[in-house]
Amino acid sequence: MESIYDEIEIEDFTFDPITQLFQYPCPCGDKFAIGIDDLADGEEIAVCPSCSLMVKVIFEPEDLEEYYEQLE
Structure with missing residues (x-):
């Protein structure tokens, strides 16, 4: 099994709508x-x-909706 360093809430990531990446x-x-x-x-x-x-990444699928809105 892969070794996980940590578990991070999606809100703690930065989202770039241009690259569509969470970092x-x-x-x-x-x-x-x-x-x-x-x-x-x-x-x-x-x-x-x-x-x-x-x-x-700790998230619920509905959490992604607000980030998809930034792409429009």
Whole structure:
């Protein structure tokens, strides 16, 4: 099983409507990232591109609605 570094609430991520990514600072200095469509598809693990750490995103599917509204 994959090792989860932490569990982070979706509200603690920053959302960029241009890239459609949720990001959260990683201890290595980079950022964990996951796409809004990945979350909508049931994915809940955000990965850091620079190290092996992963975090679980804590959210309810209806939480994504407000972020999808930012895309319009």
